[in-house]
Structure formats: structure tokens, C-alpha cells
Amino acid sequence: MKRAGTADLPLHYGHVPLWLAERMGKLGLAITEEIIANKGKDDFLARMSNPFWFQSLGAVMGMDWHSSGITTSVMRALKRSINPLAKEFGIYICGGKGKLSRQTPMELAKFSDSNGLNTKDLVRCSKLSAKVDNTAIQDGFQLYQHNFIISNEGNWTVIQQGMNDKSSTARRYHWHSSAINSFTEEPHTFIYGKNQGEILNLTDKRATPLKQSMLSITSESPNRMIAEINKLVMPNHHDVKAKDIDIKRLGAILWLAQDKNISNFDELLLLEGLGPRTLQSLALVSEIIYGNPSRFKDPARFSFANGGKDGYPFPVPVNVYDETIKTLQRAIDKSKLGNSDKTQAIKSLSQISQRVEKDFIPNENFDELIEKERNESWKFGGRTVFGKAKPPVNEQLNLF
Numbered sequence: 160m161k162r163a164g165t166a167d168l169p170l171h172y173g174h175v176p177l178w179l180a181e182r183m184g185k186l187g188l189a190i191t192e193e194i195i196a197n198k199g200k201d202d203f204l205a206r207m208s209n210p211f212w213f214q215s216l217g218a219v220m221g222m223d224w225h226s227s228g229i230t231t232s233v234m235r236a237l238k239r240s241i242n243p244l245a246k247e248f249g250i251y252i253c254g255g256k257g258k259l260s261r262q263t264p265m266e267l268a269k270f271s272d273s274n275g276l277n278t279k280d281l282v283r284c285s286k287l288s289a290k291v292d293n294t295a296i297q298d299g300f301q302l303y304q305h306n307f308i309i310s311n312e313g314n315w316t317v318i319q320q321g322m323n324d325k326s327s328t329a330r331r332y333h334w335h336s337s338a339i340n341s342f343t344e345e346p347h348t349f350i351y352g353k354n355q356g357e358i359l360n361l362t363d364k365r366a367t368p369l370k371q372s373m374l375s376i377t378s379e380s381p382n383r384m385i386a387e388i389n390k391l392v393m394p395n396h397h398d399v400k401a402k403d404i405d406i407k408r409l410g411a412i413l414w415l416a417q418d419k420n421i422s423n424f425d426e427l428l429l430l431e432g433l434g435p436r437t438l439q440s441l442a443l444v445s446e447i448i449y450g451n452p453s454r455f456k457d458p459a460r461f462s463f464a465n466g467g468k469d470g471y472p473f474p475v476p477v478n479v480y481d482e483t484i485k486t487l488q489r490a491i492d493k494s495k496l497g498n499s500d501k502t503q504a505i506k507s508l509s510q511i512s513q514r515v516e517k518d519f520i521p522n523e524n525f526d527e528l529i530e531k532e533r534n535e536s537w538k539f540g541g542r543t544v545f546g547k548a549k550p551p552v553n554e555q556l557n558l559f
Contacts, residue, residue: 163208163316163335164389170327171226176544179468180236182480183220186444187233188240189487190216191248193448193502196494200249200310201337207308208316208335210391212447214458219447221475224403224462225393227329230320231256234306245270249311253285260289260305260319267307274311281309284336288317292332299323300330391458399472401525403459411516412442412463413528415508426507429500433486436476436539438508440464440483445509454513466532466541473532474548476539 175183194203206212217229220236238252245251251270254263264282271278285307293302300321308316317334394403414420416438421427430438443464446454465483466475490501534551541548 163205163333164210164391165333166210166214166331166391166393168225168227168229168329168331168393169395170322170329171223171228173228173469173544175222175228175232175468178477178542179221179475180232182477182484183222183232183236184240185484186220186480186487187216187237188244189484189491190444190448191237191241191250192491193487195248195250196491197449200312201314203250204308204310204314204316205335205337207318208333209452209455210331210333210389211455211458212452213318213331213333214391214393215455215461216447218458218461218467219443219464221465221468221480223397223467223469223471224399224459225397227320227322227331230318230329230331231304234304234318238306251309251311253307253309254305256304260303263305263307267309270309270311276309276311276313281307281313281315284315285317288332288334289319292319292321298330299325393458397469397471399459399462399529404457405460406521406525407516407519408454408457408512409460409463410521411512411519412446412460413439414519415512415515416442424507424511426511427504429504430486430508433482434479436479437482437486440476440479441486441505442508442512444483444487445505446512449506449509463532466536468544470533470543470545472529474536474541474543476536477542478540 191203194206206216213233214224214229217233218224220233222229222232234252235255238255241248241250241252251266253266253270254260263285267281267285268278270276271281285305289302289305292300300323302319302321305319306317308318313336315336318331319334320329320331322329417435421431421438430441433441443461447461462472465480466473468475487505490505493499494502533548536548537550
């Protein structure tokens with residue numbers, strides 16, 4: 160078995176307000192439904208096992224783009240919205256944070272029994288993946304969250320997270336069943352993080368003689384460990400900086416999401432009438448659904464869809480969020496009835512932006528772009544955990 164990837168994130172405490180949690184569930188459900196309908200359950204599991212895609216998903220759902228809170232909040236929202244439709248989707252999410260993680264075996268048994276799967280084997284996979292990350296790899300992170308996502312065909316993804324109080328960071332571990340060979344011999348595609356000093360790695364092939372003789376290794380330095388393939392290390396700064404994103408890609412999205420540009424593309428005529436701000440959000444959601452793995456190396460870019468609950472890069476535009484959900488859900492519903500024109504138009508948003516960015520030269524000042532979003536946030540029902548966005552002082556004067 161190979162771990163699909165890891166992510167190192169700054170610890171971030173706080174809560175997800177009800178107004179955002181409900182919307183996260185609805186948008187997460189629509190995204191999941193469209194991925195499964197177009198690419199199937201295995202593609203959804205593969206995406207969930209990719210730390211970059213998962214972080215991008217959390218950002219497009221309005222969570223703080225870099226924080227550890229994405230893991231708990233996204234998995235809670237998806238579990239709440241997907242599990243009631245487990246029979247339809249063929250996907251079920253087990254476990255969670257803290258005591259919920261201990262319910263994984265029971266939840267797995269329930270789903271496995273109703274789908275003719277090997278419960279004993281799946282529970283073993285769940286427990287072993289946790290044991291490897293918590294015990295066999297002693298890197299200073301203690302697991303506190305474990306989610307096991309299972310399909311009715313027996314394929315699965317594990318997403319679990321550990322905490323290191325000393326460094327004030329969290330580490331998220333992703334596993335994918337498609338690459339399983341062994342839990343105890345080099346199961347990780349890579350392990351990445353800041354050097355924490357000496358660690359214990361009993362999964363390294365070089366530890367085989369030590370395991371056989373019941374000895375432990377304590378001198379393996381992280382820079383000599385298994386080759387890295389898929390690493391994500393998020394910075395400590397809360398605000399979104401130009402260095403965190405691909406300016407050309409973001410610029411192409413912003414350029415495309417304008418009424419005057421939409422009308423230039425026949426594939427997008429069905430989306431005319433949507434406001435420019437909703438098109439911006441929808442274009443980034445489109446990329447989450449249809450984009451290939453190479454498109455998610457800069458998760459911060461996806462925070463320009465629906466902002467962040469703490470106001471970074473700008474407050475969550477609630478009205479835009481709702482319009483995005485409605486547009487996507489209507490397209491999915493029509494597709495079920497045989498009319499897929501609108502879902503094809505939404506898909507075209509991401510495809511056309513990719514074509515455009517090849518020749519696109521950004522000309523907007525990044526800081527000015529964020530300032531504009533913040534100043535106009537109140538027009539779109541902007542909201543954070545601290546309250547509703549208000550017009551700038553000069554705008555307030557004009558209202559009277």
C-alpha cells in the first residue's frame with residue numbers, strides 16, 4: 160500500500176458557523192454528485208486521496224485556504240450530505256474527529272454487510288492505516304481524526320490528521336487502496352514535513368532486520384526517508400499572497416467570468432445572465448469537478464471562488480455562494496432528465512479558461528484585486544465568523 164500524500168498545515172482553532180456549514184454540505188454534495196456521474200466512484204476516491212485537490216476543495220467551499228480546520232470541516236460536511244444518499248452514490252464515509260473516529264469499525268460493518276463486502280478486511284485496513292501513521296511512523300504527530308471513505312465495490316480512501324502541539328502544526332495523511340502492496344513495508348509514497356529531529360520509521364525496508372529482532376530505529380533522518388511524490392506544506396500566514404497562487408491561471412478565470420467575455424464563446428451561451436461574480440465562483444467550482452491533477456498545485460487560488468470564513472482573502476459572498484449552488488444543482492437535475500447542455504456549459508468554463516491562460520498576460524495588481532473584492536463584499540451578502548460585511552465609509556455616505 161502506498162500513501163497518496165500528506166499535507167502539513169498550521170493549527171487553526173475556531174468554529175464553522177451554521178450559515179456556512181449548511182452551504183458547505185450543499186456545494187460538497189453537488190460537486191460529489193457531478194464527479195461520480197461523470198467519472199465514477201473511483202475517480203472521486205482518487206481525488207479525495209490527493210492532498211492538493213482536497214485542500215482546493217476546502218478552499219472553494221469557503222474554508223480558510225491554509226488551515227488544519229479544512230480537514231474536519233470538509234469531512235463533516237461531506238459525511239452529513241453524502242451518507243443519506245449512500246445507496247444512490249455507492250459511497251459511504253465513516254469515522255470523524257475524536258470519539259467519532261472510534262465508530263469507524265461499526266460504521267464500516269454496517270455498510271459492508273449491506274453491500275456484500277469483507278468487513279473484517281476493511282476494518283483491518285482502517286486500523287492498520289491509523290497504526291502506521293500513529294505508531295510505526297513516530298514523527299511527533301498524534302492522530303485525532305480518522306475518516307474511511309468506502310465504495311460499494313470495496314475500494315477506499317483514508318484521510319486522517321495528527322497534531323503536534325510543540326510546532327503548532329497538523330499533518331494530514333492520505334491513503335488510497337488502489338496502490339496497496341503492504342502496510343508494514345514502505346507503505347508511503349513519501350513523508351514530508353519540517354525536520355522534527357530523530358524519528359522512528361518501522362516501515363522502511365532498512366528496518367526489516369530490526370523488526371525481526373524486535374529492535375527500534377531512532378536515527379533515521381527525514382531527509383533520507385522514502386522519495387517524495389506528492390507534498391503539500393501550507394504557510395503560517397493567514398492572508399493570501401500573490402506568491403501563493405498561479406497569477407496567470409487566476410487571471411484567466413477572472414477575465415473569463417465577465418458577461419462581455421462569456422458571450423464570445425458559443426459553449427457558454429447557456430450561462431449568460433449569471434452575474435460576473437457568480438461566474439467567477441462557478442468557473443473555479445468547474446475546475447474542482449473537471450480539472451486534472453496538475454491544476455491543483457496552488458490551493459489558495461480556489462479561495463477566490465467563495466472567500467473564507469475568517470475574511471481571507473475576503474468575506475464569503477453568501478448570495479454568490481447560493482447562486483452557485485442553485486446553478487450547479489439545476490444543471491445536475493436537468494442532466495438526470497437527459498438534458499446535459501447546462502452541465503456541459505459549466506464544464507466548458509474550466510476548459511476555456513485553460514485555453515485562454517496560455518496567452519493571458521495578467522495586468523491587475525493583486526493587492527488591488529483583493530481590496531476590490533473586500534470593498535464590494537457587502538453587495539454580495541459578504542459574511543465572516545465576525546459578522547456581515549459593511550460598505551466602505553464612502554459607500555455608506557452615499558447610501559444616505
